[in-house]
Amino acid sequence: MDLSRRQLLFVGAAAGGGFLVGWHRPSGPRILAAAAKAAPAVFAPNAFIRIGRDGRITLIMNQVEMGQGTYTSMPMLLAEELEVGLDQVHLEHAPPDDKLYSVPVFGFQVTGASCSVRLLYEPLRRAGAAARSMLVAAAAQTWSVDAASCRAEKGVVTHTPTGRTLRYGALADKAATLPVPAQVVLKDPREFKLIGTPAKRLDTPAKVNGTAQFGIDVRLPGMNIATVAASPVVGGKLAFVDDSKAKAIPGVRQIVRLDDAVAVVADNMWAAKRGLKALTLRWEDGPNGTIATADVVRGLAAAAETPGVVTRNEGDAPGVIAGASRKIESVYEAPFLAHAALEPINCTVHVRPDRCEVWTGSQVLSRVQAAAAKVTGLPLEKVVVHNFYLGGAFGRRLEVDYVPQAVRIGQQVQGPVKVIWTREEDIRHDVVRPYYYDRIAAAVDARGMPTAWTHRLVGPSIMGRWAPPAVTNGIDPDAVDGAVDLLYDIPAIRVEYVRHEEPALNTGFWRGVGVTHNTFVIESFIDELAAAAKQDPVAYRRALLGKSARAKAVLDVAAREAGWGRPLPEGRGRGVSVLYSGWGSYLAAIAEASVSKAGEVRVHRVVCAVDCGTVVNPDTVKAQIEGGIIFGIGGALWGEVTLEKGRIQQSNFHDVRVLRINEAPAIAVHLVRNLEAPGGIGEPGTAVTAPAVANAVFAATGKRIRKLPLEKQLRPA
């Protein structure tokens, strides 16, 4: 494989000695839509690798660690080609800098959309290979021998004929002066020593003894702690504050008024919480103050009557359905969802006239910096952002709404202030997964096989707000992801997207993003078609997957491992779901579930077969799928945020019900290994789950649930 000089930014001397490797920034931002189907990115990321004179190898991590294992998989990619042990790579959180650390395709610094391994698989290996070849060249020069007679292993270059050795540290300065190789040869995957083998996560030790630092753990000299109440209605304003009682609470230092929020600044969180409770507040709700969930659904339903932007069109699907003697039509609904990451939203700031420092855990560090710069009016270079481990994110920390709020509070406080949202504030001011409303229809032939398929999905465009250039021709690539990738072999397919914005709630990405909603709809509906045809759901899907060997293979593995077709205990049903989307991974999940008389769903077992192409850390892949499934089950059974008078009704884990250990099913993950391009793995486990569970509920009870959350629909009236 070639690595042109153009793609290597520089190799140079590192400050304090040593060797530094980095890359040119991409020529310009390219968008997710193009990314979805594109081959691995041509352009490298802008990660830095430092090799010090002491032999210390440091990878500056542009991807953040939120549980998904990037802090292990990224160094594995580097170490494989650099020929060092994983234990020799040290990690540093990257500071915000889109010029240096942007991710290919997105063009800015982001950890999300299951992109880390997918987009950095080749660039990081190339970096390692380039650095290794230069270190070998430096050794060869030192010994005046042919570089081809030298080999690198575990951070040491050996001259094979004589057995002489030099450590990377001793070669770093010299390597930094050498020309960048015009060509870099990457290893044949069959020679991989690290990639594809289970590696111990590098972040685990600190996470089992309490020393791992999350954003909420920052402590600074002279720091105060603040907690906040923001307008309970989106767009509302603070109208009145009586803080006389709050000020009397020992430890309360200051009450900060913003136009849309109030903060109590105190010596500690307890005093701040007590102070907040003691405030008497009145809000000016504004136009959103009357909105209820039913109003939102009415708006979506009305929009679903209008044509949308056509995102996939083969044959004349509407015409075929209109003229068909047998057709099936359904409406599916998926609710607003809260993230409820276990680390509540927090952000620490120290605002000074000429400088602003921010300490937080974010999936989008450069956006944190830009947000703070905008509020303070400071240039970017005067805003320093310190990143931490993220105590869960699931898409929530792709938003930076809490940063300007913390900075505005910090502007009124002397010294650093840590702003911590209570759990109640975290839920009521979540940037929730949108409510989606889908109309879906199919014509079927005499055997019950689909001859045409139309799918009109209605919802807001998160990309339209979050990354507007990604929306082209009115198509939000995230909103339609999975729906446009329908793998079933149907002669006529039409997928339409109706953008319908909902001003009463801020909506954003939730684990599995657009695919979570679309897979629920398409995999539930294909199950409806199988049931109408009185065919086995696995056999029915299989018959339609003739054009996708990889999808068929995961379906077969899942069916075999789940014992599909074997008898189940009374009252239990099996449901299947197949997933493919722009992440490039293929999954099939089979869930076993039963439903009590009271409508309580128990998911007993989930078997999931995964083909994510080349696997970097197989244990992490399994862990991500296990966790994704558990996240997905809780969401499918109970997940729902509702609105009343413009206010989110839920507030804490008593009404934001999430799966607990006693409710978690047995999970078996089977990897289908090959050397295809690596696909995403953080999101799809969640996305594949809800339809498998809903289809299992159908198998167990005969009840087809087309509106989530499931249990709400199953409860006796």
Next chain:
Amino acid sequence: MVTLRINGKSHKVDAPSDMPLLWVLRDLLGMNGTKFGCGVALCGACTVHLDGIPRRSCVTPVSAAVGHAITTIEAIGTTPIGKKVQQSWLDLEVVQCGYCQSGQIMAAAALLAKIPSPTDTDIDQAMSGNICRCGTYPRIREAIKQAARKQTTAGREG
């Protein structure tokens, strides 16, 4: 001023009697391993031990902790059971984001101290108050069982 015995050491803290132990640990003593998740004993992230019994420190007033031996994640590894639990967590790669794991490990160590060979039902009962949003439950269950096996083996050997 109240005197607390935390991880075998005596600490004098100036805290109102109703201040939850969680904030005493985090904000007054700088012991950040114990986490804030919900504030109302629904998630278990703040679990500590009082005389070996798991307690949600977010709803335990400091006055109720006076006179008891308080153990936190920072010191659970100095107990034989805590050390085995941590090792099992490492062996089975339980952790993802890690935020809940201090509480999970404290709850698991307390369970094993009380029931050396817990059944699945015992694990459900002891651990269902600890939420993990990353969904590490299957591995938590296995890690508890592994720690229990090591513990009983060690017990027989000893």
